[in-house]
Amino acid sequence: MSELWEVxxxxxxxxxxxxxxxxxxxxxxxAIAIGVGLFVGALRVAPVRWIRWLGGLYVxxxxxxxxxxxxxxxxxxxxxxxxxxxxxxxxxxxxxxYTAAYVAETVRSGVFAVGKGQIDAGxxxxxxxxxxxxxxxxxxxxxxxxxxxxxxxxxxxxxSAIIGAVFxxxxxxxxxxxxxxxxxxxxxxxxxxxxIGYLLLTVSVTFAIRAIERRLVVRR
Amino acid sequence: MTSNGHLIEIENVSxxxxxxxxxxxxxxxxxxxxxxxxxxxxxxGKSTLLRCINGLETIDEGDIRFDGHSVPGAGxxxxxxxxxxxxxxxxxxxxxxxSVLQNITxxxxxxxxxxxxxxxxxxxxxxxxxxxxEKADDFPADLSGGQQQRVAIARALAMEPKLxxxxxxxxxxxxxxxxxxxxxxxxxxxxxxxxxxxxxxxGFAREVCDRIAFVDEGRxxxxxxxxxxxxxxKSQRAKDFVDKIxxx
Ligand SMILES: Nc1ncnc2c1ncn2[C@@H]1O[C@H](COP(=O)(O)OP(=O)(O)O)[C@@H](O)[C@H]1O
Ligand SMILES: [Mg+2]
Numbered sequence: 127m128s129e130l131w132e133v134x135x136x137x138x139x140x141x142x143x144x145x146x147x148x149x150x151x152x153x154x155x156x157a158i159a160i161g162v163g164l165f166v167g168a169l170r171v172a173p174v175r176w177i178r179w180l181g182g183l184y185v186x187x188x189x190x191x192x193x194x195x196x197x198x199x200x201x202x203x204x205x206x207x208x209x210x211x212x213x214x215x216x217x218x219x220x221x222x223x224y225t226a227a228y229v230a231e232t233v234r235s236g237v238f239a240v241g242k243g244q245i246d247a248g249x250x251x252x253x254x255x256x257x258x259x260x261x262x263x264x265x266x267x268x269x270x271x272x273x274x275x276x277x278x279x280x281x282x283x284x285x286s287a288i289i290g291a292v293f294x295x296x297x298x299x300x301x302x303x304x305x306x307x308x309x310x311x312x313x314x315x316x317x318x319x320x321x322i323g324y325l326l327l328t329v330s331v332t333f334a335i336r337a338i339e340r341r342l343v344v345r346r
Numbered sequence: 347m348t349s350n351g352h353l354i355e356i357e358n359v360s361x362x363x364x365x366x367x368x369x370x371x372x373x374x375x376x377x378x379x380x381x382x383x384x385x386x387x388x389x390x391g392k393s394t395l396l397r398c399i400n401g402l403e404t405i406d407e408g409d410i411r412f413d414g415h416s417v418p419g420a421g422x423x424x425x426x427x428x429x430x431x432x433x434x435x436x437x438x439x440x441x442x443x444x445s446v447l448q449n450i451t452x453x454x455x456x457x458x459x460x461x462x463x464x465x466x467x468x469x470x471x472x473x474x475x476x477x478x479x480e481k482a483d484d485f486p487a488d489l490s491g492g493q494q495q496r497v498a499i500a501r502a503l504a505m506e507p508k509l510x511x512x513x514x515x516x517x518x519x520x521x522x523x524x525x526x527x528x529x530x531x532x533x534x535x536x537x538x539x540x541x542x543x544x545x546x547x548x549g550f551a552r553e554v555c556d557r558i559a560f561v562d563e564g565r566x567x568x569x570x571x572x573x574x575x576x577x578x579x580k581s582q583r584a585k586d587f588v589d590k591i592x593x594x
Contacts, residue, residue: 243439247498250400251453251505252429261452266443 133315137306144302158222163229170234188227196220213295225282232274236267269342276335280328353378359408370564381535383551384544386561392544396511400431432502432510438494440486447482472500492523512543560584
C-alpha cells in the first residue's frame with residue numbers, strides 16, 4: 127500500500143502533466159467532434175437527397191475505418207505526401223473526426239425521434255420551416271441527444287489512450303505512465319494511477335451528463 | 347368570402363402519390379358556419395384531402411380556393427393561409443417539450459405576434475372552454491388522450507382560425523374519452539365554427555353536422571344532409587358503409 131502512494135507522490139509532476147495533456151487532447155477532439163458532428167448530422171437530415179448522401183459518405187468512412195488507421199493516415203501518410211501535419215493536429219483531428227461520425231448519427235436519430243406529427247402540427251399553425259426547426263425539432267433533438275452523447279464522450283476519452291500508445295503523438299497520461307513504469311518497474315502501481323486518472327475524467331463526464339439530463343428531460 | 351358565399355371551393359381536384367391516384371376529381375364547396383363530415387373507408391383519401399386544403403400536400407390538378415384565393419403550393423402565402431386554418435390530428439401531435447399552456451400560446455406568440463401575457467390569457471380562456479383549466483402547467487405526457495385532444499383543439503382555436511380541419515380526432519381514443527372530445531366539437535359547431543371533420547362517429551355526423559360527403563377511392567360518391575344519407579343512401583357503397591358502421 128505504501129508503495130502505491132510513494133509512486134504517486136514521487137512522480138506526481140509527470141502524472142499531472144500527462145493527465146493535463148489527455149484533458150487537452152480530449153477537449154480539443156471533443157470540440158471538433160461536436161462541431162463537425164452537428165454539421166454532418168444536419169447534412170444527414172437535409173431535405174435534399176444528394177446532401178444527405180454526402181453526410182452518409184462521411185459517416186460511413188469515419189465509422190468503418192479503425193481509429194489507428196486514421197491516425198496512421200493523418201500522421202504518417204500525410205507527412206509522406208508532403209503535408210507537414212504536426213503530431214498534435216494529427217491526433218486531435220483523427221480522434222475528433224472519428225467521433226464526429228458517431229455524433230452525426232446521434233443527431234440524426236434525435237431529429238427523427240421528434241416525429242412527423244409534431245412537425246405537421248407546427249406547419250399547420252403557420253410556422254415556417256425554420257421556425258419548426260428552431261421551436262420544435264432542435265429543442266427536442268438536443269434533449270434526446272444528450273445521453274448518447276455522454277457515452278460517446280466517454281468512449282472518446284478511452285480512445286484517446288491510443289494516441290500516446292502509438293507514434294508518440296502526445297505525452298498523454300498513458301505515455302507518461304509507461305515512461306514512469308519503465309524507469310521504476312513498478313508497473314502495477316503506475317497503471318493503477320493511470321486508470322484512476324482516466325476514471326476521474328469519465329466519471330466526471332457521467333455526472334455532468336446526468337445533471338444536464340435532469341434539467342432538460344423530455345416528458346413523454 | 348366569395349360572392350356565392352362559399353368559404354372553401356374544391357374544384358375537380360386530383361392528386362397522386364407516385365402512380366397511385368389518391369384523389370380523383372373531388373368537387374366540394376363549404377360555406378362559412380357549416381360543419382361537414384367526410385366519411386369513407388380507410389385509404390380512400392380523406393386525410394390527403396384535408397392536407398391539400400391547408401397546403402400540407404400539393405394538388406396535381408384542379409383548384410382549391412379558400413376565402414377566394416387559390417391555396418398556394420409554396421412560398422410565404424402558404425404559411426399565411428395555414429395560420430387561418432386550424433388542424434386537429436388523430437394522434438394529437440402536441441409538442442412534447444412544451445407545457446399545455448405553451449402548446450397553446452406558441453402559435454399566437456410566434457405567428458401572430460401576440461404578447462406573452464395576452465397569449466397566456468387567451469390560452470387560459472380556451473382551456474376553460476375545453477374544460478381542463480387545471481391542466482395549464484402539465485406536460486402532454488401527463489394527460490389522458492381525451493385531455494390531449496382537447497388541448498390540441500384549444501391550440502387550433504388560439505389562432506382564431508376561419509376553418510378547422512379535424513382528421514379522425516377520436517379514432518385514437520379509448521371509448522370513455524370520445525364523448526368529452528365530441529362535446530367540445532359539438533359546442534364549436536353550435537357556435538358557428540366552420541369545420542370539416544373526418545370521422546367514423548356516425549352519431550356526431552347525424553346530430554351535429556350539416557352535410558356528409560362520402561368518399562371512396564378518391565371520389566365523392568355521395569353527398570347530402572345526414573338524414574338523407576343515413577336513411578336513403580343512393581349508392582351501394584355508401585349503403586354498405588352505413589350498415590357496417592351502424593352495426594358496430
Ligand atoms: N405521403 C404519402 N406517400 C405515399 N402514399 C401516401 C401518402 N399519404 C397517403 N398515401 C396513400 O394514399 C392513400 C390515401 O391515404 P389517406 O388520405 O391517408 O386515406 P384515409 O385518410 O382516407 O385513410 C393511401 O393508400 C395511402 O397509403
Ligand atoms: Mg386518414
